[in-house]
Amino acid sequence: MTSKHWALVGGAVACLNSFSALAAPWLEPGDARARFAAQKLADHGEMNRGVTTWPLMWSAVESSSSSASTAHEASSALAAAYLRFEMEEQASPGFRGEFNLNAQTEIPGITGFGSNSLAKAGTSVNLQWQGEAWALGLKPAYAHDPDDDEELRLDGSYLAGTLGNWVFGAGAIDRWWGPGWQSSLILSNNARPIPSVWMNRKDTHAPESSWLGWIGPWDFTVLAGQYESDRAVPDAKLIGMRFTFRPMDGLDIGLSRAIMFGGEGRPEGASTIWNALIGKDNGQLEENDPGNQIASIDARYGFAVGEQTMGLYAQMMGEDEAGAFPARKSWLFGADWTTSLLNGDQQWFAEYANTLADDFLGDAIPNITYDHSRYRTGYRHYGRNMATSFDGDAEAITLGGYHFMDNGSNLSAKVSYAELNIDGAGRVVIPNAKVFYTVPEESQKVAVVDLGYGTQLFNGWLDVNLQATDKKIEYVSGQKDQWSVGVSWTYRF
Numbered sequence: 001m002t003s004k005h006w007a008l009v010g011g012a013v014a015c016l017n018s019f020s021a022l023a024a025p026w027l028e029p030g031d032a033r034a035r036f037a038a039q040k041l042a043d044h045g046e047m048n049r050g051v052t053t054w055p056l057m058w059s060a061v062e063s064s065s066s067s068a069s070t071a072h073e074a075s076s077a078l079a080a081a082y083l084r085f086e087m088e089e090q091a092s093p094g095f096r097g098e099f100n101l102n103a104q105t106e107i108p109g110i111t112g113f114g115s116n117s118l119a120k121a122g123t124s125v126n127l128q129w130q131g132e133a134w135a136l137g138l139k140p141a142y143a144h145d146p147d148d149d150e151e152l153r154l155d156g157s158y159l160a161g162t163l164g165n166w167v168f169g170a171g172a173i174d175r176w177w178g179p180g181w182q183s184s185l186i187l188s189n190n191a192r193p194i195p196s197v198w199m200n201r202k203d204t205h206a207p208e209s210s211w212l213g214w215i216g217p218w219d220f221t222v223l224a225g226q227y228e229s230d231r232a233v234p235d236a237k238l239i240g241m242r243f244t245f246r247p248m249d250g251l252d253i254g255l256s257r258a259i260m261f262g263g264e265g266r267p268e269g270a271s272t273i274w275n276a277l278i279g280k281d282n283g284q285l286e287e288n289d290p291g292n293q294i295a296s297i298d299a300r301y302g303f304a305v306g307e308q309t310m311g312l313y314a315q316m317m318g319e320d321e322a323g324a325f326p327a328r329k330s331w332l333f334g335a336d337w338t339t340s341l342l343n344g345d346q347q348w349f350a351e352y353a354n355t356l357a358d359d360f361l362g363d364a365i366p367n368i369t370y371d372h373s374r375y376r377t378g379y380r381h382y383g384r385n386m387a388t389s390f391d392g393d394a395e396a397i398t399l400g401g402y403h404f405m406d407n408g409s410n411l412s413a414k415v416s417y418a419e420l421n422i423d424g425a426g427r428v429v430i431p432n433a434k435v436f437y438t439v440p441e442e443s444q445k446v447a448v449v450d451l452g453y454g455t456q457l458f459n460g461w462l463d464v465n466l467q468a469t470d471k472k473i474e475y476v477s478g479q480k481d482q483w484s485v486g487v488s489w490t491y492r493f
Contacts, residue, residue, distance in 0.1 A: 025057065025058060025091065025130065025160060026055035026056060026057050027055055027056040027057075027058065027086070027090075028054065028174055029055065029113060029175065029176035029188075029189050030114055030115035030116075030174065031115075032113060032347065032402050033082065033404050033410060034056075034082070034083065034086060035051070035054075035113065035347075036079070036338070036345065036402065036404065037079035037080070037083050038051050038056060038061060038079075038083065039051050039302060039311065039347075040079045040309050040338055041076060041080055041083070043250060043303055043309035044076050044309060045249050045250070046080070047060075047061060048216070048217055048249060049061065049217050049246070050204060050219055050244045050254075051252060051300075051302075052178055052244060052252045052254050052298065052300055052313075053176075053219055053242055053244050053254065054174075054175060054177075055174075055175065057167070057201070057202055057203070058090065058091045059202050059203040059204075060203070060204050061083050062091075076307070079345075091130070092130070093131055094130065095127070095128070095129050096127075096128050096129075096492070096493075097125065097126065097127050097492065098124075098125070098126040098128075098490060098491070098492050098493075099123075099124075099125055099126075099490070099491045099492075099493070100122075100123060100124045100126070100489070100490045101122075101488070101489050102119075102121065102122055102123070102488035102489070103120065103121040103122075103487055104117065104121070104465075104484055104486030104487070105481065105483065105484055105485050106120075106467075106481040106483065106484035107120065107146075107147050107436075107480075107484070108480070108484050109389065109473055109475065109480045110389050110390070110416065110450075110467070110469075111189075111190050111389045112181060112182040112183070112398075112450075113176060113180075113181050113182070113188075113189075115189075117486065117488060118143070118146060118147060118148070118192060118384070119143035119145060119146035119147070120144055120145035120146070121144040121145065122141060122146075123141065123142055124139055124140065124141035124142070124156075125139070125140060125141075126138075126139040126156060127139070133161055133162050134160070135158075135159075135160045135161075136158070136159050136160075137156060137157050137158045137159075137171070138157050139155065139156035139157045140153075140154060140157075141154070141155065147382070147383060147384075147438075148192070148382035148383055148434075148435050148436070149432065149434035149435055150382065153192075154172065155174075156171075156172065156173065156174075156193075157171050158170065158171025158172070158173055162202055165202050166199055166200070166202060167199065167200050167201070167202050168197075168198070168199050169197070169199075170196070171195070171196075172193040172194065172195045172196070173193050174189040174193050175187050175188075175189065175193065176188050176189055177256050177296075177298075178254065178296070178298045178315045178332070179252070179298055179300035179313035179314075179334070180313070180332050180334055180351055181334065181336060181351060181400060182349075182351045182353070182388075182396075182398040182400065182414070182416065183351065183387070183388035183389070183390065183396075183398075184315070184332075184388065185298075185315050185316075185317035185330055185332050185353070185355070185388060186256045186258055186294060186295075186296040186317055186387050187240060187242075187386055187387060188386065188388065188389075190388065190389040191380065191382060191383075191385060191386045192381055192384070194226070194238060194381050194386070195225055195226060196223040196224055196225030196226075196238070196240075197224055197225075198223035198224070199223075200219065200220065200222075201219050201220055204218060204244075205217055206246075214247060215245040215246075215247055216246040216247050216248065217245070217246045218243070218244060218245040218246070219243070219244045219245075220241075220242070220243050220244075221240070221241065221242045222239070222240070222241045223239070223240045223241075224239050225238045225240070226238070227263070227381060228381065228382055230431050230435060231263070231375075231377040231431060232376040232429040232431060233263035233264060233265065233374065233375050233376075233377070234431075235262075235264055236260055236261070236262055236266070236291075236375060237261055237262040237263065237268060238259065238260055239257075239258070239259040239273070239276070240257070240258050240259075241256065241257045241258075242254060242255070242256040243255045243256075250301050250302045250303050251299065251300070252299065252300045252301075252302075253297075253299050254296075254298045254299070255295075255296075255297055256296045256297075256298070257293065257294070257295045258293060258295075258379070258386075259277070259291055259292075259293040260291050260292040260293065260372070260379065261276050261291030261292075261293075262291070263375075266374075272291070279293075279321045291375070292372035292374070292375045292379070294317055294318065294326075294379065295318055295321070295326045296315055296316060296317040296318070296326065297315070297316050297326070298314065298315035298332075299313065299314055299315075300312070300313035301313070305337070307340070308337065308338045308340065309337065309338050310335065310336070310338075311335065311336045313332075313333070313336070314331070314332065314333050315332040316330070316331055316332075317329065317330045317331075317332075317369075317387075318330075319357060319369055320368075328358055328365055329357065329358055329360070329362075330353075330354060330355040330356070330357060330369055331352075331353070331354050331360045331361075332351065332352065332353045333351070334349060334350060334352065335350050336348060336350075337349075342403070343405070344403055344404050344405045345404045346402065346403050347401065347404075348401045348402075349398075349399075349400050349401075350397075350398070350399050350400075351397070351398045351400075352396070352397045352398075353388060353394070353395070353396050353397075353398075354396075355369045355370070355388060355390060355391070355392050355393060355394045355395075356369065356393045356394065356395065357369050357392075357393075359395070359422075364422075366393050366422065366423035366425060367392075367393065367423070367425055367427055370385055370391060370392040371392060371426075371428065376427060376428065377428065377429055377430075377431070378392075378428050378439075380428075380437070380439070382435060383430075383435040383436050383437040383438060383439075383477070384437075384438050385439075389438070390418055391420070391421070391438070391439055391440060392421075393422045394418055394420045394421065394422065394440070395419045395422065396416055396417065396418035396419070397416065397417055397418075398416040399414065399415055399416075400412070400413065400414035400450075401413055401414075408455075409453070409454060409456070410452075410453070410454045410455075411451075411452065411453055412450070412451065412452035412453075413450070413451050414448075414449070414450040415447070415448065415450075416448040416450075417445075417446075417447050418445070418446055419443070419445045420440035420443070420445075420446060420473070421440035421441070421442060421444065422443055423443065424443035426439060426476065428476060430476065430477065433477075435477070436475070436477040437475060437476050438477075438480075439476045439477075440473065440474065440475060441474040441475055442474055444473065446470060446471060446473055447469065447470040448467065448468070448469050449466075449467070449468045449469075450466070451465070451466045452464065452465045452466070453465075458489075458491075459491065460489050460491040460492070461489070461490045462488070462489050463486075463487070463488045463490075464486070465484075465485070465486040465487075465488075466484070466486075467483070467484040468483050
């Protein structure tokens with residue numbers, strides 16, 4: 001998960017304490033060091049698996065981490081050793097547990113790939129069990145002064161089982177679809193995870209057929225979930241799908257789709273789902289329009305630069321459909337690269353995002369992205385966008401870096417400059433005033449700085465985070481303070 005306590009010495013990983021990492025069949029989004037390690041191995045050609053769909057199944061790295069550890073590149077061997085130790089701890093059968101305490105002065109409105117605590121303070125107990133074919137996670141949590149008026153939560157809980165090479169599950173787990181470090185244009189962990197049932201491949205190996213072998217390693221995820229009741233259309237449903245393939249070493253291509261349909265007073269039968277799947281909506285059926293959907297295409301190409309690596313990536317998301325392709329487009333572009341300096345490893349990235357529909361290539365159309373004429377609460381869950389935290393009608397650039405020390409500690413720093421809600425208008429409907437909607441109220445330009453530090457403390461792991469903005473951000477539900485200082489301490493047993 002997000003808390004790490006390693007010492008990387010002489011190309012091997014040594015555990016600083018006897019308590020173990022949390023068990024799960026996958027690597028959840030939020031762990032920047034695990035993502036750095038997986039990407040570096042993939043970009044070096046030592047792990048021929050996709051790295052843009054999170055959670056990342058352990059089977060995707062199992063064979064790669066053991067073979068890469070003998071590679072001559074010392075930095076790749078360190079990454080492989082890190083993932084191998086993670087896998088030995090997290091993927092081994094049995095019970096494990098985790099206790100967490102956290103507090104922060106303000107709940108940040110702008111978030112990225114890292115783990116996000118969506119309350120002023122809280123505590124949780126995470127109990128996990130994993131067998132050969134089944135895995136169970138139970139995570140009861142108390143959230144004090146949250147943004148969504150939900151003090152008792154089970155986010156992170158799940159039941160999953162395998163059948164052949166497929167994983168079937170039910171629960172509420174975080175996801176991140178796409179190559180971005182700061183934003184995903186279609187699904188991220190900015191909002192609380194939506195309760196759902198899902199299916200995905202366990203091992204993403206390439207097809208054995210000579211006719212299909214060209215697509216390389218591939219993955220497919222489909223989920224069906226339900227939104228909360230406090231919405232303009234209560235209890236709306238969500239279908240999410242993502243297909244990724246790797247036709248050549250280093251190139252990941254992803255196709256994603258999210259369909260919001262049904263809910264109180266709206267059709268949600270089989271014919272409705274079928275019309276949504278074939279794209280028969282966007283007003284084509286008038287009052288029986290099946291719902292609201294978005295789709296995205298993303299690509300990332302990673303390659304070696306000596307012992308280091310670099311990746312170039314892009315994502316395009318469309319709110320509507322034209323000629324079987326996404327229309328009313330938003331865009332994301334970025335580059336990431338690694339270095340090994342000061343007895344540690346570094347991950348750097350630069351990223352640009354524009355969510356004002358057709359602004360990048362065409363005539364801008366405001367008040368479209370992540371909003372809808374019928375589902376007027378929009379593509380949001382408990383007040384937060386399920387994709388980028390900048391929300392719709394925004395333009396942002398982010399520079400960031402992580403420093404992973406050889407004693408197991410880590411540092412992070414990011415700076416973003418964004419123009420939010422560019423045209424100053426909006427149409428989101430807020431049915432519950434107790435839920436804080438992080439939807440920018442008016443046109444505003446803001447600079448955001450994020451700093452983080454993680455280290456071992458009292459036989460546990462301490463994360464300290466600071467976010468500062470040059471002004472208070474105005475949201476439709478009120479202001480966010482300029483400063484947020486957060487502390488999280490985790491003990492494993």
